[in-house]
């Protein structure tokens with residue numbers, strides 16, 4: 002095993018010397034929305050019996066924390082539609098109290114934040130990523146196939162009122178929401194929210210052709226530069242976004258560019274699905290089953306060994322293409338399976 006251990010004791014280190022400090026966990030593949038770039042309208046979801054229980058999710062997350070993971074992001078599907086998921090946050094919060102974990106956070110579509118914002122804050126969550134692609138209610142409905150814009154805005158307000166730091170994720174789609182980006186920057190600046198634009202990634206068959214909608218963020222940035230001054234700043238979130246400071250609003254505006262600018266060289270993360278499959282790279286098929294070793298014994302010995310063996314297979318990176326020759330998705334699973 003070609004593992005370089007120059008990054009401190011207790012760390013999971015991949016073959017390229019990158020310490021894995023960040024685990025994203027998809028707690029369900031289900032969602033109450035059907036965003037056009039993420040899911041097809043008639044999705045077949047996993048039978049509930051295939052899912053890890055909340056106790057098992059806690060166990061595997063805790064095993065990662067013991068092996069040096071410092072940041073946990075709960076995602077999905079829509080994490081807040083999973084029954085009693087709040088208890089997972091409340092239980093994982095114990096690792097924040099001991100200092101073993103630096104951050105517990107989630108990515109959500111915001112539809113259920115009015116119910117959960119306060120309890121998330123009480124559990125130790127400090128920041129939430131909320132996806133919002135449009136401020137036009139009709140357009141929002143079209144993008145999400147049936148989403149209620151007002152409900153999501155109520156959720157965003159509830160998060161802010163609860164004292165959670167909010168980051169808005171906006172997927173950039175040509176001819177769909179590209180006339181709203183400047184207003185989005187202004188709104189986020191005024192609200193004190195970070196804003197991150199994301200390029201559409203070719204993940205899963207969503208029943209449409211992505212070529213027409215794909216919009217390189219270099220173009221988004223160039224257009225924004227006509228109205229705003231965006232000064233590059235060093236990234237402090239440990240994520241793949243490249244950040245700028247908008248001089249006019251004072252807010253941070255980030256760009257996630259998996260298509261035009263590969264961010265793999267600094268990748269510090271792995272992703273766990275709700276069935277206990279670990280993907281070492283968002284854009285590659287190789288995966289490790291952690292459910293079997295976890296269920297094989299009450300001790301974590303086999304689980305820990307499986308985690309170490311998986312990290313030793315983490316690939317150098319991915320290559321996504323969206324062009325006329327590459328119409329098929331780069332990977333078969335959708336983002337909602339791997340956990341965005």
Ligand code: SAM
Pocket residue numbers: 032038039076077078079080108109110130131132170171172199200201202203204336337340341
């Ligand atoms: N349901 C939650 C939400 O929407 O925030 C969490 C899961 S969702 C899969 C996580 C993020 O992935 C969202 O910001 C969504 O916009 C993004 N996403 C989903 N499919 C994508 C794709 N094909 N390309 C780029 N971003 C995608």
Ligand code: SF4
Pocket residue numbers: 032033034035036039040077078079110132337
């Ligand atoms: Fe659901 Fe999030 Fe996918 Fe939209 S992006 S369908 S909200 S999982």
